[in-house]
Amino acid sequence: MADQARTDVNTLGEFGLIEHLTKNFKTRQKTTILGVGDDAAIIDTGGPEQLVVSTDMLVEGIHFDFAYTPLKHLGYKSVSVNVSDICAMNARPQQITVSIAISNRFSVEALDEFYEGVRAACDKYGVDLIGGDTTSSLKGLIISVTAIGRAPAERITRRSTAKVGDIICVTGHLGSAYLGLQLLEREKEVYLANPDMQPEMKEENKELYAAILRPEARTDMVDLFAKNNIIPTAMIDVSDGLASEIFHICKASGVGAILEEGNIPIKQEAQLQALEFNMDPVTVALSGGEDYELLFTIDPKDLEKVRFLPNIYISGEIVAKEDGVKLHTVGGNIHPVRAQGWEHFGE
Amino acid sequence: MADQARTDVNTLGEFGLIEHLTKNFKTRQKTTILGVGDDAAIIDTGGPEQLVVSTDMLVEGIHFDFAYTPLKHLGYKSVSVNVSDICAMNARPQQITVSIAISNRFSVEALDEFYEGVRAACDKYGVDLIGGDTTSSLKGLIISVTAIGRAPAERITRRSTAKVGDIICVTGHLGSAYLGLQLLEREKEVYLANPDMQPEMKEENKELYAAILRPEARTDMVDLFAKNNIIPTAMIDVSDGLASEIFHICKASGVGAILEEGNIPIKQEAQLQALEFNMDPVTVALSGGEDYELLFTIDPKDLEKVRFLPNIYISGEIVAKEDGVKLHTVGGNIHPVRAQGWEHFGE
Numbered sequence: 001m002a003d004q005a006r007t008d009v010n011t012l013g014e015f016g017l018i019e020h021l022t023k024n025f026k027t028r029q030k031t032t033i034l035g036v037g038d039d040a041a042i043i044d045t046g047g048p049e050q051l052v053v054s055t056d057m058l059v060e061g062i063h064f065d066f067a068y069t070p071l072k073h074l075g076y077k078s079v080s081v082n083v084s085d086i087c088a089m090n091a092r093p094q095q096i097t098v099s100i101a102i103s104n105r106f107s108v109e110a111l112d113e114f115y116e117g118v119r120a121a122c123d124k125y126g127v128d129l130i131g132g133d134t135t136s137s138l139k140g141l142i143i144s145v146t147a148i149g150r151a152p153a154e155r156i157t158r159r160s161t162a163k164v165g166d167i168i169c170v171t172g173h174l175g176s177a178y179l180g181l182q183l184l185e186r187e188k189e190v191y192l193a194n195p196d197m198q199p200e201m202k203e204e205n206k207e208l209y210a211a212i213l214r215p216e217a218r219t220d221m222v223d224l225f226a227k228n229n230i231i232p233t234a235m236i237d238v239s240d241g242l243a244s245e246i247f248h249i250c251k252a253s254g255v256g257a258i259l260e261e262g263n264i265p266i267k268q269e270a271q272l273q274a275l276e277f278n279m280d281p282v283t284v285a286l287s288g289g290e291d292y293e294l295l296f297t298i299d300p301k302d303l304e305k306v307r308f309l310p311n312i313y314i315s316g317e318i319v320a321k322e323d324g325v326k327l328h329t330v331g332g333n334i335h336p337v338r339a340q341g342w343e344h345f346g347e
Numbered sequence: 348m349a350d351q352a353r354t355d356v357n358t359l360g361e362f363g364l365i366e367h368l369t370k371n372f373k374t375r376q377k378t379t380i381l382g383v384g385d386d387a388a389i390i391d392t393g394g395p396e397q398l399v400v401s402t403d404m405l406v407e408g409i410h411f412d413f414a415y416t417p418l419k420h421l422g423y424k425s426v427s428v429n430v431s432d433i434c435a436m437n438a439r440p441q442q443i444t445v446s447i448a449i450s451n452r453f454s455v456e457a458l459d460e461f462y463e464g465v466r467a468a469c470d471k472y473g474v475d476l477i478g479g480d481t482t483s484s485l486k487g488l489i490i491s492v493t494a495i496g497r498a499p500a501e502r503i504t505r506r507s508t509a510k511v512g513d514i515i516c517v518t519g520h521l522g523s524a525y526l527g528l529q530l531l532e533r534e535k536e537v538y539l540a541n542p543d544m545q546p547e548m549k550e551e552n553k554e555l556y557a558a559i560l561r562p563e564a565r566t567d568m569v570d571l572f573a574k575n576n577i578i579p580t581a582m583i584d585v586s587d588g589l590a591s592e593i594f595h596i597c598k599a600s601g602v603g604a605i606l607e608e609g610n611i612p613i614k615q616e617a618q619l620q621a622l623e624f625n626m627d628p629v630t631v632a633l634s635g636g637e638d639y640e641l642l643f644t645i646d647p648k649d650l651e652k653v654r655f656l657p658n659i660y661i662s663g664e665i666v667a668k669e670d671g672v673k674l675h676t677v678g679g680n681i682h683p684v685r686a687q688g689w690e691h692f693g694e
Contacts, residue, residue, distance in 0.1 A: 007455035018481050020455065021462045027475040029441045031497070034477075041477035043442060043495065047393030055444045055478055055493060061485040062448075094376045095390060097402045099491055101409075108354035108367065115368045128374040130381075130388035131402055134365050137489070138408040144446055144480075144491035146402060148390065150378070 037252070038158050039088035039236060040149070049150040054085035060140035067191070068184040071110055073213045075117025078143045081239065083125050083217035084292040086149035088237040090157035090222055093149040095130045096122070100144075101137035125219050155231055157296070160252035162234035166297035168257060168316035169232075169306060171221050173267040174242055175274065175281060178288025180205070180212035182277060208273060215292040221311075228305055232296035243286040245295045246316075246325055247339035256323040259316040259337065262330045286327075286337065384599070385505050386435035386583060387496070396497040401432035407487035414538070415531040418457055420560040422464025425490045428586065430472050430564035431639040433496035435584040437504035437569055440496040442477045443469070447491075448484035472566055502578055504643070507599035509581035513644035515604060515663035516579075516653060518568050520614040521589055522621065522628060525635025527552070527559035529624060555620060562639040568658075575652055579643035590633040592642045593663075593672055594686035603670040606663040606684065609677045633674075633684065 012020055022036045033042035033050060040054035058064060058078055079096060086093040098118055102111070122129055127147070183205055190197050201209060218237075225232065234253055236245045242264065246257050264285050266274075274281040297318055298306055306312055316328075325337045359367055369383045380397060381389035387401035405411060405425055426443060433440040445465055449458070469476055474494070530552055537544050548556060565584075572578065581600055583592045589611065593604050611632050613621075621628040644665055645653055653659055663675075672684045 005454075005456055009449065009451065009453060009455055009458065012455065014481060017455070017458075018479075021458055021481070022476060022479075024462075025466060025469065025476045027477070028473060029475050031441055032475040032477055035475060036478055041442070041444070043398075043477070045392030045394045045398070046396060049393060051390075051392070051398070053442070053444065053478060053493075053495065055446055055480055055491070057446045057448055057480045057482050057489075057491060059448050059482055059484050059489075062483045094378055095388070095400070097388070097400065097493060099402055099404045101404055101406050101489060102356065104356065106356060107352075108356055108359065108364070109352055111356065111364075111368055115371075119372060122372065126375060128376050128379040128382060129369060129372045130374070130379055130390070131383055131400060132365075132369075133402055133404045133491075134361060134368070135404050135406055136409045137406050139486040142404075142406075142448060142484070142489050144402070144404060146400075146444060146493040148400065 039085040050153045052089040052091045052149045055146040058143040067188045071113035072117035075114040076121045079121030080217045082145045082147035084237045087218050091149035091151035093127045095128050095148040097131040097146045099133040101135050101142040157232045157235040159236045159249050162253035162297040162318050166233050166318040170313045172293040173265045174285035174291050175270045175288045176211035177290035179273045180208035235296035238291045238293045240289045241287045243337050244339045256319040258326045263315045265313040386432040397500045399436040399438045399496045402493040405490040414535045418460035419464035422461040423468045426468030427564045429492045429494035431584040438496035438498035440474045442495040444478040444493045446480040448482045448489040504579045504582040506583045506596050509600035509644040509665050513580050513665040517660045517662050519640040520612045521632035521638050522617045522635045523558035524637040526620045527555035582643035585638045585640045587636045588634045590684050591686045603666040605673045610662045612660040
């Protein structure tokens with residue numbers, strides 16, 4: 001690895017790096033309907049349904065910290081975040097593979113905890129564990145999960161198909177996971193400063209902790225869409241924050257967006273906690289990540305169908321590309337939105 | 348992770364650990380035809396072909412050493428070893444996902460090298476890169492690849508379906524990869540002891556180096572079987588050594604096996620190199636790993652079809668379970684075979 005030129009990976013950002021590394025790959029199989037660039041790839045089966053495939057890696061010290069992450073929750077979350085990508089395609093998850101690399105500080109009992117969480121998530125989402133790999137690592141725990149789902153071709157929803165005039169919707173509250181993480185980090189600092197101090201997990205913050213430690217994928221929304229005969233025009237899951245995700249939809253679809261500040265769903269406990277941290281709750285909702293809600297757009301003709309569905313918040317509108325991505329504040333001002341998701345590179 | 352009981356993961360061995368961790372998982376989707384326990388899982392599509400899915404993790408310091416592993420070869424190998432699992436199901440690979448976790452010592456140029464190798468393998472095997480994940484690691488490079496292949500249901504070959512009387516075949520020479528690795532390790536030692544000494548990569552050992560650094564998956568064999576109307580009765584790829592793999596087939600199929608020492612294919616240069624290392628060439632072929640040849644069994648009625656095919660070596664016979672797994676030596680003796688593959692745990 002004695003490089004002539006040496007470009008730091010951090011200079012490209014996570015999405016720039018992926019684009020750079022995969023730009024020379026062409027797909028050639030007729031069965032590959034969609035490759036890199038969405039929440040999941042789409043594969044034709046020759047049968048009535050198409051498959052969607054997504055994969056994610058979780059790395060100790062980067063994505064989770066054992067100072068406050070129970071192994072069982074981590075197992076559950078490893079499945080949830082991948083199932084969430086399948087939901088973002090409007091497909092139903094059916095199979096997963098789970099691979100782990102572990103250092104020898106992990107005992108069989110610790111792994112049992114982790115797999116108990118995996119199993120609880122499999123039970124919840126109705127997915128089958130069909131494979132994986134188990135190997136040693138030099139340091140820490142690395143988890144790689146691949147999820148496979150399926151749906152009729154006409155129901156599969158990409159991020160690249162939003163149209164001007166479409167309504168922007170969100171399936172649930174945003175910012176909770178980010179605030180839960182800040183609370184856990186604060187408690188870790190307290191503990192490190194004085195190991196006699198027990199971390200204080202306040203009952204009133206229970207849902208913030210759960211949001212970061214044990215997020216749920218919105219398989220229920222995929223069912224709700226099917227039951228109400230709705231096909232979103234575009235969809236993505238909120239893993240990196242609302243701002244980052246709306247930018248992904250806008251970039252892929254060649255459109256702009258205007259978000260209504262007053263209609264961004266934020267839990268009351270998240271509002272209060274943000275204020276306690278001297279943060280603006282809307283900024284937290286826009287830029288915090290890991291909520292795993294679905295961000296989607298619908299044709300205006302479906303607005304009446306969606307309006308009365310539970311847990312769906314109508315939060316904005318797709319506009320022309322030239323109009324950019326903007327926030328319409330409660331005070332009546334219009335601000336440009338910046339995409340500041342949780343990029344691991346370039347932080 | 349304050350465990351009451353603490354069982355070291357090394358006590359179970361790699362395969363024992365996987366069995367332990369996955370034993371409580373039941374499959375529930377009708378589309379899951381085969382879950383954990385073979386080279387790949389099998390998924391029904393509702394169409395004329397079934398999908399097979401396999402996943403592998405490669406960890407720096409465990410599976411590869413940058414002292415002698417060119418990144419481009421590593422990219423190629425990461426694809427090959429997964430495609431090999433698809434071949435072991437008698438299926439054709441079509442899609443892969445490639446995820447990497449990297450520490451910040453890797454430059455964009457280094458990753459370009461790696462992905463050039465991935466691309467060369469995609470071109471060779473006709474597979475499409477359809478997804479992946481790119482993230483930071485605290486230490487070293489971790490690679491996770493998932494491969495997806497397909498085949499008509501009746502052609503898919505498991506490891507659990509060998510029958511007494513079946514003929515045992517191997518698709519190519521064994522032991523080369525292990526000897527290539529020993530050579531590279533020896534040269535690393537020389538270099539570490541005296542950094543002025545340049546590693547000596549002898550031309551005559553070229554194929555041994557290639558076997559470990561840039562192995563090929565036997566997609567050609569899947570084509571050869573189809574063309575000659577042969578369906579193996581059972582198959583596995585040789586990733587952990589012939590002994591370990593024949594034990595897998597025998598355990599899964601509930602049979603025994605007798606291998607003919609004289610018919611285990613070993614390259615002449617591997618024979619010579621084994622002797623130079625004071626190793627028995629047959630032991631190296633039995634216990635060395637990473638050759639990525641296919642080990643398969645055929646119905647005796649197909650023997651005449653197979654006998655004249657190129658690169659297929661007839662190396663033994665499936666016998667009753669009670670007869671165990673034995674080696675019939677050139678000298679006429681019968682020895683029990685021990686399964687000593689490359690288990691990462693328990694070494």
